[in-house]
Amino acid sequence: MIPLESWTRTEAENFLFEEAALLDEWKLDEWRALFLPECRYLVPAMTVDPYSDPNSTLFLIADDGHHLNERISRLKSKAAFAEQPRSRTLRVISNVTLKGREEAALQLRCTFITYRTTMESVDTFWGYHHHLLTATSDGARISEKRSVLTMCTLRPQGKLTIIL
């Protein structure tokens, strides 16, 4: 296992590609395990600076670790009707760069295109993921994932019931 401080683009891509595959396969518990127990999953509203403070700005999604657990619980149940039957998704990850390195931490940026289809609709979401990774004894873990949608609105997509 290559320590976080030695990561190059290859390790970063491997990590991000693996994350995308877990999500495409709806392996939500394994995906959650990529995060620290205390973490954040953020999707800013498109009308404000993506680095606005979720404590005082309305986001589309601003999950702490507890709410992320709840989100996964919900998606695993049969009562999350917007995802029953489950949509099919495909996540394309590209333009991966290592943006910043600190003691036992690494910042990544990549572009994403996420396709979501149901029998009734075909929707595309795109933007940048900003991952903050922390080194742990079990390997790299995500402390924050901020998915910045760069469309102007969620029209016609409407719903954001998948993990981007």
Add this chain to the structure above:
Amino acid sequence: MIEPDQLLDVKREEGTFRVARRCYVDPDLYRAEEESIFSKCWLYLAHESELTKSNCFLTRKIAGRPLLLTRDASGNLRAFLNVCPHRGAQVCRHRSGSAKSFTCLYHGWTFSNDGRVLSITEPATYSRTFVDSDRNNLQQVPRLATYRGFIFVNYDHSACSLSDYLAGAREQIDLVVDQAELGMELVAGVQEYSVRANWKLLSENSVDILHGPILHATYVDLIARNSHRTMTLDHDRAGACRDLGNGHVVVEREAFQGRPIAKWIPIWGEQAKKEIADVYERLVKRHGAQRAHHMAHFSRNLLIFPNLAINDIMAITVRTWQPTAVDAMDVTAWSLAPLEERETPALTRRLSNFNEFFGPGGFASPDDAEALESCQRAFQAWREAPWNDLSKGFFNGDPHPNGELAQRAFWLKWHDSIARGFA
């Protein structure tokens, strides 16, 4: 040829009230609504907190019309049709900002933010009469009015006043706005999304309570866990649905989950408990015990006909939906919050509450969208299966929040408006 009387089937003695599914899919009715409802009613445009400084502006589409809303140099609110008097391009193509004047991209006509034309291009090539004409100014909307910070527009010059139009809804808006000590504002960050369904489905859904435990089971579970099982939906709650006149309705019921003003939940912790108790005490001082209890311990879903919801539940959402096609609408949702919550943990709790339920990433609203889209898809069976049923509680006029009194009041106003248009 559409007969308005074929659109509602109401038999009071039998206690049945049905709506033709055709109402949600017929393009001729959609066009009739454009004239009889969206060109006649007071329509929500913006909140005063979106334009706090002089010379700021925003643009927005309301019932299809492109509008430019400004606060001019003297601080007056003005709303214009965002169309150049010359050859019709949009005078302002930005979402919002600050500008003392606007210059049309096409031929350069320039306008002050109070609407007066400042310059036309090559004025010497026009007659004196032309140059001096009022017709070169930006065209104001026929009517503009504000109630408690909510700005409305009406495209009908001869419409009644906003105050008269709101009727019994004024008191409900007061119950929401008066929760704040320093006034209410829209929090930064807007949720702009869409639903692939007829706009009337969201009007119905915004004041529908019956579906709570069923469609939003995952939300109910979340609240049960957040409250360590002290907050559940399994008891009958006090409350009522009220017809407020003019198609407006409110459904109030005892809140079962945490509310920013002022109902604490265990996961917020002990410090929050004290803060919330303080807020409640101040509410009682300002409004008396009874009104404070009414404001704080009851949730209210308020529908202003045709397409504005002010839902004061686990947080306060202000939500409008613009029809874009017979089977599609653009939805915009904001969070309304007291100014005094700025920079405090109270605002964070409020926004967390909001996101647990509302918006495209919430635990509830996307399932509402799914249900409405499911209706719209199934409405294609309208020829063989023509009727939606809204009879719940009709036979005895029961105002129970789980009844369909709210939806019936909406449809009666809708029908009245459409029938007038056909008269």
